[in-house]
Amino acid sequence: MTDPEVPRAPRAARVLARLALAGAAAAAVALVSMVGAGGLLIVVGGLAGLAAAAVGAWWFLAYRGVVRALGALLVVAAPAGVIVLCTSRGLWGPALVSVALWGAALACARSALRRVRPLVGMRAERRRPPRRPVLIMNPASGGGKVARHGLVEKAEDMGARVIVLPTDTRADVTALARQAVADGADLLGVAGGDGTQALVAAVAAEHGLPFLVIPAGTRNHFAMDLGLDRQDPARCLDALADGEQLSVDLGFVSGRPFVNTVSFGVYAEIVQSPQYRADQAGTILGGLPDLLLKESGKRLEALVDGTRLSSQQALLISNNPYMETDLLGAGRRLRLDTGTMGVVGIRVEGAAQAAEIALRGTQATGLTVLTARRVDVTSTSPNLPVGVDGEALMLPAPAVCTLHPRALRLLVPRHRPGAPLSRPRTSWRKIMLLALGRRPPASDKAVHHPE
Numbered sequence: 174m175t176d177p178e179v180p181r182a183p184r185a186a187r188v189l190a191r192l193a194l195a196g197a198a199a200a201a202v203a204l205v206s207m208v209g210a211g212g213l214l215i216v217v218g219g220l221a222g223l224a225a226a227a228v229g230a231w232w233f234l235a236y237r238g239v240v241r242a243l244g245a246l247l248v249v250a251a252p253a254g255v256i257v258l259c260t261s262r263g264l265w266g267p268a269l270v271s272v273a274l275w276g277a278a279l280a281c282a283r284s285a286l287r288r289v290r291p292l293v294g295m296r297a298e299r300r301r302p303p304r305r306p307v308l309i310m311n312p313a314s315g316g317g318k319v320a321r322h323g324l325v326e327k328a329e330d331m332g333a334r335v336i337v338l339p340t341d342t343r344a345d346v347t348a349l350a351r352q353a354v355a356d357g358a359d360l361l362g363v364a365g366g367d368g369t370q371a372l373v374a375a376v377a378a379e380h381g382l383p384f385l386v387i388p389a390g391t392r393n394h395f396a397m398d399l400g401l402d403r404q405d406p407a408r409c410l411d412a413l414a415d416g417e418q419l420s421v422d423l424g425f426v427s428g429r430p431f432v433n434t435v436s437f438g439v440y441a442e443i444v445q446s447p448q449y450r451a452d453q454a455g456t457i458l459g460g461l462p463d464l465l466l467k468e469s470g471k472r473l474e475a476l477v478d479g480t481r482l483s484s485q486q487a488l489l490i491s492n493n494p495y496m497e498t499d500l501l502g503a504g505r506r507l508r509l510d511t512g513t514m515g516v517v518g519i520r521v522e523g524a525a526q527a528a529e530i531a532l533r534g535t536q537a538t539g540l541t542v543l544t545a546r547r548v549d550v551t552s553t554s555p556n557l558p559v560g561v562d563g564e565a566l567m568l569p570a571p572a573v574c575t576l577h578p579r580a581l582r583l584l585v586p587r588h589r590p591g592a593p594l595s596r597p598r599t600s601w602r603k604i605m606l607l608a609l610g611r612r613p614p615a616s617d618k619a620v621h622h623p624e
Contacts, residue, residue, distance in 0.1 A: 189285035190607035196278030197601075203271035218258045220532060225251035227531035228524040237462055282604050289612055295510055295592075297417040300584060303360035303383065306333040306413055307353040309373055311365035311389065313340050318389040322407045324364050331413045334358075338365075350376035358382065360413075360584060364406065366390025367433050367562040371423075374581055375430035378423050383584040385412055392563070395432040398506045399585060400592025411586040420579040421509040424492040427572045429561055431492060435574055436560040437550050438473050438487035438519075444565040445558050473552050475518065478545040482518045485541075490548055490574050491515040512578035516543040548574040 225247055232244025259268065308328050312319045319325065325335050336353070338344045350361055350373045361377040362385030363370045370386060370393075377384040387410070388396035388403045399419070402408040424431045475482040482488075493506045494515030506515075518541035521527050526539040535542045550557065551571035559566045603613035 183288050186285045186288035186607050186612075187610055189281045189288065190604045193278045193281035193285060193604050194608055196274050196281060200271050200274035200278060203267050203274060206267060219255050222251040222255035223531050224528035227527045231521065231524045231527035235462055279599060282599050282601070285604060285607050286599065289607070295419050295421070295508060297419055297585070297587075300383065300416060300418045302414055302416070303584070305358050306360035306362060306385070307336065307356075307358040308333050308362040308364060308385065308387070309336045309338065309346055309349055309353075309369070310363070310387075311338045311369055313338075314365040314369070314390045315393075316391070318406060319364050322389070322405065324387065324389065324407060324410070327407050327410055328413075331410055333362075333410075333413060346372050347376060354380050354382065360385060362387060362584075364389040367393060367395050368564040370395055371430040371432045371562050374423060374432060375425075377582070378577070378580045381582070383418060383582045385409065385584050394434075395562075397591070398509060399583065400589035401585065402589075402591065409586060411588070412584045415587055416584045417587050419510075419583045419585055421581050421583055422492055422512060423577045423580045424490075424514065424574065425577065426490075426559065426561060426574045427568050429566070429568070431562050433492060433562050434560075435490045435562075436487065437490075437557060437572070438485060440487060441558040441560040441565070444560050444563075445567075473550055475516075475551075476549040477516050477543050478547060480543065480545075482541055485518045485520050487519040488548075488550060489515075489517040489519075491517075492576065494544055510579055512576065513544040513546060514548065514574060514576050516545050516548060517541070518543075546576060550574070 229244040229247025229251060232240050233248060234244075236244070310319045310324060310328075319337075325337060328335050334353075336349055338346070338349075346363075346369055353361060354376065360383045361373055363373045364387035367390060369390075374384050386393075386396050386399060386401060388401055388406045393401075393403050396403055396409075424435070426435045473482075473485040473488055475485060475488055491506065491514060493509050493511050494513065495506050496504050519539065520541075521530065521539045526537070530537040530539050534540070549571050550573075555570055556567045557570050557572050559568050559572060600613070606613040
């Protein structure tokens with residue numbers, strides 16, 4: 174009999190959990206059958222191929238000339254060798270079956286956990302439409318998205334005052350935003366890239382005004398993590414008539430605001446080059462050897478909430494952590510209101526460490542993944558090259574990164590189909606409890622919002 178004090182799991186969750194366990198067991202059986210037929214050699218060969226490809230990538234990035242050519246050859250030859258090995262042993266079928274079964278097991282496990290803990294996003298609150306919104310628009314951003322999507326006309330039709338930045342001179346957007354506040358604006362917004370968004374967002378946060386994001390830049394990672402439509406930025410204007418408010422964190426590096434990431438080290442030094450915008454690939458490949466090798470590259474020292482990171486080649490600090498599969502900022506942040514920064518430190522001093530990162534991921538000695546509320550970064554140089562939301566800057570050392578929790582009030586459209594949702598982590602212990610008919614405890618830590 175089931176203990177009456179233990180809450181019983183929903184029927185659908187129990188069935189999915191049992192299917193997940195069955196799929197995992199079947200995948201294990203398929204894998205064992207492969208080992209008996211020479212599959213152990215395939216597993217060892219696959220790991221060796223992964224390590225060899227990582228070594229090749231290191232040679233390609235850290236050296237020039239013949240060594241770089243050998244690295245490129247190894248990057249291609251290593252996976253090709255693994256494919257040949259699998260084909261010669263005739264194990265493609267069992268391997269594909271094992272992968273498919275494991276994928277199905279994971280899908281059932283995640284679905285089972287969602288039945289007892291539904292997907293959730295950041296909490297939104299309804300807000301009245303602003304009466305005197307002021308929007309700053311950069312006509313040069315994103316290759317002319319402002320004109321292409323008719324943003325000025327559409328915003329003015331909705332009652333907004335629009336300030337169009339000049340294209341022949343560099344405007345002080347912070348001063349323009351402050352003047353708009355002095356003139357009585359009750360909302361500030363920006364149609365442009367993330368760097369411009371951050372500058373005006375800081376003014377809005379300082380005066381307690383809502384802020385409207387219009388993704389008219391090239392990448393607009395901040396807008397993506399908010400679930401906004403980057404293909405049709407005009408849809409963000411819907412928030413002026415039918416919007417809701419999100420309270421999110423705002424980052425600062427030595428007083429400079431950022432909404433996405435701050436990078437130090439290798440990448441930050443490369444983007445300082447005048448040739449970077451015209452030839453990104455060539456500038457990166459030309460500059461990396463001098464920056465990666467220990468005897469020539471500058472190293473960083475960081476204090477991360479009391480934890481010291483020494484001799485780092487690169488540091489990536491993000492306004493809220495990225496997902497574990499997207500640590501270097503290429504993916505998404507599920508939340509922007511956790512009150513913590515994500516910190517990724519990289520120190521790769523040779524091919525062996527590159528291979529270790531490929532095999533062990535975040536457990537490798539050359540990769541450090543932390544969360545923090547304060548990060549102090551310094552170097553042997555008095556000034557630090559820094560990339561702030563994609564913009565190249567020079568800041569005096571030490572540079573201090575902090576986060577102001579829930580300092581920014583965002584006005585967003587109510588309908589945001591791309592809004593990210595927090596998913597429960599796959600826990601096989603919880604799956605086992607569900608399969609036995611018991612609802613697992615909600616052991617995940619709640620998000621803390623410091624006041």
